[in-house]
Structures are given as structure tokens and as C-alpha cells.
Amino acid sequence: MIWCYMQKSPAVGGAHYDWRTPTTPFKPLLPAPAFSSTMFNTTLSPITNLYVNFTTLSSSGGTPPWYLFPVCVVAPYGFIFYFGVKVFNLAVGTPCNVLVIWQIATKKSDASTSDIFIFNLAILDTYFCLMTPIEMVNRLLLSDSRIWYFQRFAYGIKDVAPLFLVCICLDRYMAVVHPVVFTGIRDNKIRIGISVVVWGSILAYSLTKSILGVMSVNEIFSGVILFAFAVMVFCNISVIWVLRRSVAGKEEMHPVKKKAFKMVLIILAIIVVNYLPPVALMPFASYYSFVAFRCQISVSVFSIMDLSCSIEPLLYITKMERVDGRCCGRSVSKKPDDGKV
Incomplete structure (x- = not known):
């Protein structure tokens, strides 16, 4: 999913490949190879790079199998996990995110x-x-190619959504590690301006991916994931270190610092659960077989990252100091902490 998709490997492939959003939906590059009359096309270059594209059934024009590639019939479990995550996000992620929006x-x-x-x-x-x-x-x-434009746009949105996680981490980092500087930049107008810039970047990336295809943004995507992961890990570890050191020998943490500590732990949990797998697994892409990589690993990694749509609001809800109103027929109320961060 990230930079290593660009590694040259006869077993895996030499190009960044987002299986969720085909670059040219269901248009064949070459006639289908002998072992597959359905939707699996390959072209081997002199440097043995494997390029994969979706195609329709060569004879009947039917829809692709739910497990994407005919060779994946022996290992469809990654796709089962993928569709399970999609349903979970719809059923759980949607109401949780709406609750977070409403609460804020x-x-x-x-x-x-x-x-x-x-x-x-x-x-x-x-x-x-x-x-x-x-x-x-x-x-x-x-399998409508016109609808794929909207799908690629949605995945473009998701690809660079971690930029807002980076903003959260940097905000917490400044508040805890550099409190004096943070006092001078508490004005929300600054954060609104930053949000506008991030939104502009996200929309530009998503439109480019939607119109020009996955390959047009693969280097940007790789850079965003690496940058976001590095910044988030650095900020969160720094904040945890400062907060733990500040309460050494004390019985109780100050409410303001306690609130910041909770937020940092939430973000760190999101990083570990959703963004560590691609960073940890993909550098070894060249060691995987085609079936293992295309049918299991890449599918699972994308699914885990997509799962952040539900994990992020769920973790935020668990740290909510107060939710006024009713959720699922029951009112929820907690005593708020003192102070703001």
C-alpha cells in the first residue's frame, strides 16, 4: 500500500497498486492470459515488473468475482475481512462519527x-x-467505470485523512512540551486556517486520484503516510515522556495534563493499530508470493487502515468528559475535568 509497492519483484510487482481503486476500471491492457478468461491481466516488462489491471470477462462482459482475482479463489479470506470491515464501518463508524460531530x-x-x-x-x-x-x-x-471516479475520490479522502491526526498530535505536542509558545497560539482562528489548508490539500489529492488514477498520486501517498507516521510517533512519545516525568513522585496528575495524556494515548493507539501494519509489513513485499501479497496482505492492510474510520470515533467517545443527551435510548453523563488543553 505504501512505498514498497514500488519495489521491483517478479513475485509481487513493481508499481504502486491500490486494488480498491483500479487506475483504469475494467479496461484490459492485453488479452487475458491463458490461465484466466475472466478479469486478471498481467504484463511483464524486461525488468520483470508485474503490472496488474482489472478487466471484464473477455467473452461475456460479466462482473468481476467478489474475491477480485481468479487466482484468489484459493485464499479469499482477505476479501471476506475487507467486506466485513466495510459493513462494520457503515454500521458502527457512521453513527459514532455523527455522534462525535454533534458532541463537538x-x-x-x-x-x-x-x-x-x-x-x-x-x-x-x-x-x-x-x-x-x-x-x-x-x-x-x-462495475460501472463512472462510479469508480467517486470511489477513487472517497479513497483519496481516506488516504490523506491522517493529516488531521498529524494536526492533533502537533497541537498536543505544543501544549505539553512547549506550553509557553502554545499560550500564544491558542486562538482557534489559527486552527481554522490550518484546517482550510489541509482541506485544500485533501481535495486536490482526491480529485487528482479520481480523475487521473492511482498511479498519479502514489508517490504523494507514500510520502504522506511516512511523514504522518513519523510525526505522530515522535509527538506522542515526546508528550508521554514529558507528562510521565512531570508526575514522577506525585500521587495524582493535574486534570489538564491528565486530559492531554488521555488524548495522546488515544492517538497513539490509533497509530499502532491502523498505521503500524503497513509500515511494518510492506518493506518485505518482495518476499511474498503473488497470491499472498495481492489476495491476503495488501487487502488486509488496506482494510486495517480503513478500520480507523470506526476506531477513531470510538476511542474519542471513550474519553468524552460529557455527552449531553441520549445515545441508544439512554442518557450519558460524566463529570468533566477541570481546565482546558
């Missing part, structure tokens, strides 16, 4: 400076979750 929008006090970034991230995740029915119908039944 109606919060009148005890607001965190990071709430603006969390609010924007929840909007992106809600949109991605709501695209699930359209994607599943098109992927499994229609």
Missing part, C-alpha cells in the same frame, strides 16, 4: 483546542463510511 458542535464549554481537527476528521470519516453501499454495489454488481 454542541459543546459550549470545556472544549479542547484539538476539537476543530477532530471535528474535521470525523466529517471525512463519515463521508467515507457512507460511500460503503455505493462501493459494494458497484464492486459486486455494476
Whole structure:
């Protein structure tokens, strides 16, 4: 999914390949090889790079199999996991993200400076979750190339959504590690301006991916994931180190620092669960067989990253200091912490 997709390997492939969003939906590069009359095309270059593209059934023009490649029939479990994640995101991620949006929008006090970034991230995740029915119908039944433009746009949104996580981490980092500087930049207008810039970058990336295809943005995507992962890990470890050192020998952490500590742990959990797998697994892409990589590993890695649409709001909800109103027929209320971060 990331930079290593560009590694040259006769077993795996030499190009970045987002199996979720084909670069030219269902248009064959060459006639299908003898072992497959369905939707699997390969072209071997002199340097043995393997390029994969989707095609329709060469004879009947039917839809692709739900496990994507005919060779994946022996290992369809990655795709089962993928579709399971899609359904989970729709059923759980959508209402949770809506709850986060509503809670932040109606919060009148005890607001965190990071709430603006969390609010924007929840909007992106809600949109991605709501695209699930359209994607599943098109992927499994229609195979309409026009709908793929919208699907690629949605995945472009998801690809660079971690930029808002980076903003959250940097905000927490400045608040805890450099509190004096942070005091001078607490104005939310600054964060609104940053959000506008991030939104512009996300929309530009997504439109490019939608119109020009996956290959047009693969280097940008690789850079964003590496940058986001490195910055988030650095910021969160730095914050945890400072907070733990500040309470050494004390019985209780100050409410303000405790709130910041909770936020940092949430972000760190998201990083480990959703973004560590691709960073850890993909450098070894050249060692995998085609079936293992295309049918199991890459599918699972994409699914784990997509799962962040549900994990992010769920973790945020668990740290909510107060949720006024009713959720699932029950009112939820907790005593808020003192102070703001």
C-alpha cells in the first residue's frame, strides 16, 4: 500500500497498486492470459515488473468475482475481512462519527483546542463510511467505470485523512512540551486556517486520484503516510515522556495534563493499530508470493487502515468528559475535568 509497492519483484510487482481503486476500471491492457478468461491481466516488462489491471470477462462482459482475482479463489479470506470491515464501518463508524460531530458542535464549554481537527476528521470519516453501499454495489454488481471516479475520490479522502491526526498530535505536542509558545497560539482562528489548508490539500489529492488514477498520486501517498507516521510517533512519545516525568513522585496528575495524556494515548493507539501494519509489513513485499501479497496482505492492510474510520470515533467517545443527551435510548453523563488543553 505504501512505498514498497514500488519495489521491483517478479513475485509481487513493481508499481504502486491500490486494488480498491483500479487506475483504469475494467479496461484490459492485453488479452487475458491463458490461465484466466475472466478479469486478471498481467504484463511483464524486461525488468520483470508485474503490472496488474482489472478487466471484464473477455467473452461475456460479466462482473468481476467478489474475491477480485481468479487466482484468489484459493485464499479469499482477505476479501471476506475487507467486506466485513466495510459493513462494520457503515454500521458502527457512521453513527459514532455523527455522534462525535454533534458532541463537538454542541459543546459550549470545556472544549479542547484539538476539537476543530477532530471535528474535521470525523466529517471525512463519515463521508467515507457512507460511500460503503455505493462501493459494494458497484464492486459486486455494476462495475460501472463512472462510479469508480467517486470511489477513487472517497479513497483519496481516506488516504490523506491522517493529516488531521498529524494536526492533533502537533497541537498536543505544543501544549505539553512547549506550553509557553502554545499560550500564544491558542486562538482557534489559527486552527481554522490550518484546517482550510489541509482541506485544500485533501481535495486536490482526491480529485487528482479520481480523475487521473492511482498511479498519479502514489508517490504523494507514500510520502504522506511516512511523514504522518513519523510525526505522530515522535509527538506522542515526546508528550508521554514529558507528562510521565512531570508526575514522577506525585500521587495524582493535574486534570489538564491528565486530559492531554488521555488524548495522546488515544492517538497513539490509533497509530499502532491502523498505521503500524503497513509500515511494518510492506518493506518485505518482495518476499511474498503473488497470491499472498495481492489476495491476503495488501487487502488486509488496506482494510486495517480503513478500520480507523470506526476506531477513531470510538476511542474519542471513550474519553468524552460529557455527552449531553441520549445515545441508544439512554442518557450519558460524566463529570468533566477541570481546565482546558
